[in-house]
Amino acid sequence: MALCCVDVFYYAIWTIVPFFLGLRFHHRLLWNPKACPAQLKGKTTIVTGANSGIGKFIALDFARRGARVLLACRDQQAGDAAVQEIRRLTHNQDVHLRLLDTSSLASVRACANRINEEEKALHILVNNVGASGLPEEITQDGLQISFATNHLGPFLLTNLLLGTVNFSHFKGENLTCRMDNVYNSTKLHQLICTTELARRLQGSGVTANAVHPGYCMTSIMRHYSLALRIAFNIIGVFFFKYVEQGAVSPIYCAVSEELEGVTGKFFDSDCSLARPAPLARDPALAAKDFEISERLTSKL
Template identity: 50%
Template sequence: MSAWWNFLRHPLWAACTLVLALVVRVQRTRRWDPRTCPVNLRGKTAIVTGANTGIGFQIALDLARRGARVILACRSLERGRAARDQIQVQTGNHQVLLRILDLASLHSIREFAQKIHEEEPELHLLVNNAGVSGMPKNMSEDGFDLTFAINHLGPFYLTNLLLDLLKCGAPSRIVILSSSSHSRGQVDFRHFRGEHLVHKSDSVYCHTKLHNILWSNELARRLQGTGVSVNSVHPGVVMTEVMRYHSFRLQLIFKTLGFFFFKTPEEGAVAPLFCAVSEEMEGVSGKYIDSDLNMTLPSTIARDSALGQDGYEYCLKLTSNL
């Protein structure tokens, strides 16, 4: 044991590990590169939630470069304005707009959707990007577990309120950011109210990401023949602010490892953008796309169509009563 420990502590071992990590980082390859995709979005309108930072910002930036009218749906007015201004300067596209949206509040979602209906005759792309991880147990103003409200019920409600505009803009697309962590999730509808919900090892995040895929599949089934496609996507492990609610020690480990092995926000935006704009995804619906841009099967429970229908009806009931 001591011999192995002495070997691992040797400077040469540390140097080799560092070189290997740098090689892994440099040699990342892409099967599809947004920068070489010629798709033009002039005359199209897109909404990106959580667009003031991270993956959402990079998605909005790419869509603006393509000439789209991009609506940044953000909770923070100050950070939203900064993101809007930066995107306008970098792209020269002044059809980048900020609208305030708090996915933890059904009232805020209704106000946002009403404003969109008043301003936009049709909608061509909705990217449900915003999400949180590692939040302590807390309840929303509507009586739901806060992580469930932000990661699933809020996006569900927002999407339903905008479906008419998406149908008017068909062919249109809905992209739902999930995660490979859904495979560790469970379905218990009592979780929505914070009941029998253990906030441990970010289990709640895994539950919500499982619900995302079940919802995506069921929504795709219900929208067949409308020209609106729906797909869920795992962007990969990405260096974003999603870890901000975790402990300082865990954040430090994440950032240290992340520099070498995890994706940057720009890289993390590739898979969602592939679903949102690529010609390969035209007319494709009800699929789960992994971070390598492959159509892959999610976990067995995520493919349970009966459970997807039950979850959809349950969320409809929750949002229609408020």
């Protein structure tokens, strides 16, 4: 029996829609932060890029657990708005803004200096940064802007705050002219240096791990063309996580008691241990990358 166009249309809808709904439901079958009773009262936490997206939901979770939360953000207005919203939703007034632009090493140093002066201890640092599609620019420090924003800035911040840390998990995850390749390279540098940082901190009581939150509906595509942003959002409705879901794995690594003492590991978006790329498993490369990053940041 022949099918008319209308029949084919409805058949396709009833076949495809459940499939996409299944994909969306799958993203919800994760470790649930709300089911974790861990409290952070008396703990000081810092979340970079916390005025929106994944960082904002991580900060919101920490505030709900009673932590002192510092939102390290580049934009004063957006950061203030996020602080007020988190205070309102959690009734935790110990939530504050610290200005930080990771593309500027001077800004990183200023932020770290203030934190070191004001805070007696730092317990959790979440280096939440992921700027893709940045223009091909050189910063005032003479660095490629994506490399500075996504890797060297967070790297410098982490090392400048080590003296204040007494227990924390650090999260993170060949440059070419393609914007996505540049972004991917900066994430690889973060992962490599986190592994080396964990090695250097062995026996100190401080742990360092890297986390991939998954592909999420954030503002990460804001530097791309309008057409690409629209395509990203359309595809993301079916295949990508919401920011609340993307925040799950970083929160898990920060507060889960079962990970106490776990260091030098890489966790995927399902809160599971993952095997990183071969380059990230090379200890000699990790030591060299860390040394180069130290040298680049110490001179500037």
